[in-house]
Amino acid sequence: MRAVLCGYYGMGNGGDEALLATLLQLLPAFVTPLVLSGNPEETRQRYGVEAVPRKSLQAVVNALRRSQVFIWGGGSLMQDASSAINPFYYGGLMKLAQAMGLRTIAWAQGIGPLNRGSSQWITRWALQGCDAVSVRDRASAQLVNGWGIRHQLAPDPVWALQAAPAALQHLPTPRVALALRNHPLLTPQRVANLTQALADFQGSTQACFVLLPFQPSKDRALANHIAQHLPGPHEIIEISQPETLKGVFKEIDMAIAMRFHGVVMAVAEGCPCFAISYDPKVTQIMQALSLPGWSLSDQDPLPLIPDNVETMTQQWLTLYAKGDNLDLARSQIDQALIHGALLEKTLGQLNHQEK
Incomplete structure (x- = not known):
């Protein structure tokens, strides 16, 4: 099973890269990831995964055609505080994936602020078509609950990211x-x-x-x-x-x-x-x-x-x-692993249906 992973990846932001690294750690072994990235070569080298340019419509469509699942991979994707375009870019990709017949997951989302009616509309529309939804904070949970959308609430997945040693021995303490x-x-x-x-x-x-x-x-x-x-x-x-x-x-x-x-x-x-x-x-x-x-x-x-x-x-x-x-x-950390359990359950069911 191939899954397209969509987020603010390859854009030089350590937090969003941590979300991608955590998602890759938590994906079931039978899933092959394909990442939409602002820097595909860097993403390929860093994580050893296939990656395509996130702003190339042709590359994105080709990636969707070769995949069975589309995942919003964590973070504050659906918000219009930093840009009014965000909800339309990410929401548009979600709806495109759904229209092409892919199963879709909104994973570990921090939703909002959504200051514009159009942002609220496309976010709700995209989430209503998802096979599974998880959010990372109570404000997001209250919002999607008000829309009647089933979801799971757990802390941000990066809580569960497996840390690697950092060489700081040359620096004095504290x-x-x-x-x-x-x-x-x-x-x-x-x-x-x-x-x-x-x-x-x-x-x-x-x-x-x-x-x-x-x-x-x-x-x-x-x-x-x-x-x-x-x-x-x-x-x-x-x-x-x-x-x-x-x-x-x-x-x-x-x-x-x-x-x-x-x-x-x-x-x-x-x-x-x-x-x-x-x-x-x-x-x-x-x-x-x-x-x-x-x-x-x-x-x-x-x-x-x-x-x-x-x-x-x-x-x-x-x-x-x-x-x-x-x-x-x-x-x-224990609660954040709920996001991993959601992937296991949802993707496992989809994999069984494919077979």
Whole structure:
């Protein structure tokens, strides 16, 4: 059985690559994956799978013709906050697969925000035609439940990604990871405050900072800026292998993360995590896990990021002294495997029907 895997793959985003790596780990052995990728050659080399250009209609159609299953492979694909085109691209591919007779799965989806009526319409239409649906947060579950669509709810699959060792032995301990990104709400004044607070925190703890640009095209500039103002040891590390990126957090004593999957990876490896929300998906995981942190938006139910540098530093020091999250990690990892069970059950049934 061949399955087309559709997501934000091959686009240089560590979180989405981690979703693909997890999906490949959880696919049943009788399924041969075919990945739609922004960088097919890189995807082929990294994962040893067949891949075709995600923006080539001819290549996509040919891939669908040779396959029996189409899978939305995790993440916030159906949302119109970053682009109004997203729901039409991903929803259009789902409907095309269904029209061509493929069985379809919406897997580990974080649905929304859907601010436009057209986005809501195509998302509902696409999901109604799926053979199975799983979502990764309660807000998504409430939305699809309101549409009368059967689904399963479980934490993001990356919780269950098998981490690989990361070589950080050359860096002094303790180590603190930073998984930050640029954002319009992260104003120059807030960047200045954040940078000064990090420098003060480093002065108090003598920690080595490990700066992790999850999506270098968007994150590297901020990492460079912060690194230039740190008084102590630090290193910017770009890791393209998702398993190794997650493995970094095994060697970390605390993380400060804006990136959603930075939060997931840190807590999954038992690392205390302080989160900064720029998006509802980050807010939702912070609330679900009762994580300390702030929001960049005053419209968010979370505490607003402080203007006072000393307040920022003190809150990080409080978490730093608290310790690990191992009990929390174990429960989330166990629940995340529900997404794997859904694949086993659904694809197993389809495979039996094919025979």
